[in-house]
Amino acid sequence: MSCVVRRTVLSLAVSCLLLAGRPLALGAKVTVDLGRSGGNVTFVGAMNRWDEDGNARREVNPKQKIDAPEVDAKAVHAGEGKWVFNNLAPGKYDLVILARDRIRVEGWYYTPVLEFDPIFPPTATTDDETAEFIVDHIKKSPHYENKVVPLYLGGDKKAVRILVMLIRDKVTSYESESAGAATMRHEIWQYDWNYGGWVKNRRTRVLDRILMHRDELRKWTWLWDPTLGGIEVKNRPLTVTYQIPPTGDQKLKGLRPY
Numbered sequence: 001m002s003c004v005v006r007r008t009v010l011s012l013a014v015s016c017l018l019l020a021g022r023p024l025a026l027g028a029k030v031t032v033d034l035g036r037s038g039g040n041v042t043f044v045g046a047m048n049r050w051d052e053d054g055n056a057r058r059e060v061n062p063k064q065k066i067d068a069p070e071v072d073a074k075a076v077h078a079g080e081g082k083w084v085f086n087n088l089a090p091g092k093y094d095l096v097i098l099a100r101d102r103i104r105v106e107g108w109y110y111t112p113v114l115e116f117d118p119i120f121p122p123t124a125t126t127d128d129e130t131a132e133f134i135v136d137h138i139k140k141s142p143h144y145e146n147k148v149v150p151l152y153l154g155g156d157k158k159a160v161r162i163l164v165m166l167i168r169d170k171v172t173s174y175e176s177e178s179a180g181a182a183t184m185r186h187e188i189w190q191y192d193w194n195y196g197g198w199v200k201n202r203r204t205r206v207l208d209r210i211l212m213h214r215d216e217l218r219k220w221t222w223l224w225d226p227t228l229g230g231i232e233v234k235n236r237p238l239t240v241t242y243q244i245p246p247t248g249d250q251k252l253k254g255l256r257p258y
Contacts, residue, residue, distance in 0.1 A: 027087030038081035045071030054112035107228025122226030124154025182214035
């Protein structure tokens, strides 16, 4: 097919989409530059978790694998610490990075728990008094999991959302089919200001569900970094520069070997 004919066919296809009222969603080249910290990286992916209303775009797999993130796009290693998404569709993404020695670093943002509520960026915070009350309330509340850890809190005067890590590494109902199995998941919870006090909302948003042997789980490092969350991708090239923190750095919150 000649170049003229090819251009004509492409032009017709574009015209048909525009006439049908369907705007073209051209992807962008997104480069994740890890620099020297990327030497042990084995995987970089992007998750477009939530739709415009804050609902999950797909059902969460209850038996995900910690070393195989279920992403919407995988980057290609381009050398010198760079990983490239060659044609990432426009949207809001959380990045996830895997490195050798059981390391996972991931981003997130506070999707709405209730309809029509605002989105909170992962950098959102709250005052110390509110944070202390919520953390203490979670600690004193009964849970199925034996480890329920609020990692980050952020919001406004009406609502505060929390990224929570929940682990049950005691005996579970999965024991009969998978001896030594432990469960782990991350959720976004919300506390609402109601009649002069903070009240936990019953609704939550689930980010992931992991099922694995408890001995293996206890060897992993899975940290959450706000700078990797809610990254806006549009129809133009984008470079995300990031340094994976040293294993001894305690600034990021999440799972560490225990």
